[in-house]
Amino acid sequence: MSKLSIIVYSGTDDKLIPVGVIAQGAAAMGMDVQIFVTGWALTKFTKKPASPVWPKEFENMVPLLMEGMKKNNAPSWVDMLKEAKSMGVKIYACSLMASVMGLKKEDFNELVDDVVGVATFLQNSEGGQTLFI
Amino acid sequence: MSEKEKKVIDARGLSCPGPITNLTKAYRNAKNGDVLEIWATDPGFKSDIKAWIERTKNELVDLKEDKDKIIAVIKITAKK
Numbered sequence: 001m002s003k004l005s006i007i008v009y010s011g012t013d014d015k016l017i018p019v020g021v022i023a024q025g026a027a028a029m030g031m032d033v034q035i036f037v038t039g040w041a042l043t044k045f046t047k048k049p050a051s052p053v054w055p056k057e058f059e060n061m062v063p064l065l066m067e068g069m070k071k072n073n074a075p076s077w078v079d080m081l082k083e084a085k086s087m088g089v090k091i092y093a094c095s096l097m098a099s100v101m102g103l104k105k106e107d108f109n110e111l112v113d114d115v116v117g118v119a120t121f122l123q124n125s126e127g128g129q130t131l132f133i
Numbered sequence: 134m135s136e137k138e139k140k141v142i143d144a145r146g147l148s149c150p151g152p153i154t155n156l157t158k159a160y161r162n163a164k165n166g167d168v169l170e171i172w173a174t175d176p177g178f179k180s181d182i183k184a185w186i187e188r189t190k191n192e193l194v195d196l197k198e199d200k201d202k203i204i205a206v207i208k209i210t211a212k213k
Contacts (some may be wrong), residue, residue: 021149025150025154028157029157029185030157030188058174060182072148073148075151087154087158
């Protein structure tokens with residue numbers, strides 16, 4: 001089975017939308033998918049996730065984006081990840097960055113399967129494609 | 134193929150990757166010989182269904198577009 005690994009670093013919601021789309025789409029294509037959440041993105045996977053954050057240069061386009069998502073019946077990135085997980089996608093939080101931010105396993109929400117180190121991620125991703133978002 | 138095994142998956146109004154997701158869910162419960170017909174309005178579906186077929190090695194029996202939807206007919210042949 002072909003494999004896809006996604007490193008999710010960005011904590012802005014515009015970049016989390018393609019994470020949801022690609023993860024769900026790859027799972028639907030029968031790929032073995034793992035997501036490694038690190039950096040600023042960790043703040044979006046906690047039990048009290050950070051409010052939506054948008055890049056400054058596109059802030060004035062956010063209403064258009066949100067309206068378009070609604071009009072196209074597109075689910076939120078969280079719902080896309082939930083759908084992806086129902087098809088077997090695994091989501092891991094980076095242990096180093098979690099510690100740096102003072103986050104323990106119990107601080108993460110139900111999207112996160114486990115807190116793992118980079119060796120686990122590299123071992124799981126070997127021989128497949130990797131995206132950095 | 135018996136007509137009673139044909140199943141329609143109505144994915145109209147769903148954005149990418151909703152139609153392919155619903156197809157995959159139906160595929161899980163399908164058997165070889167089953168025929169699935171998917172209705173979609175997402176403009177990416179026409180190329181996505183070909184990619185799905187290429188990956189899963191099932192058979193695309195028909196792919197057409199009528200006034201308000203894309204219709205793909207698939208025969209399940211690659212279940213192990």
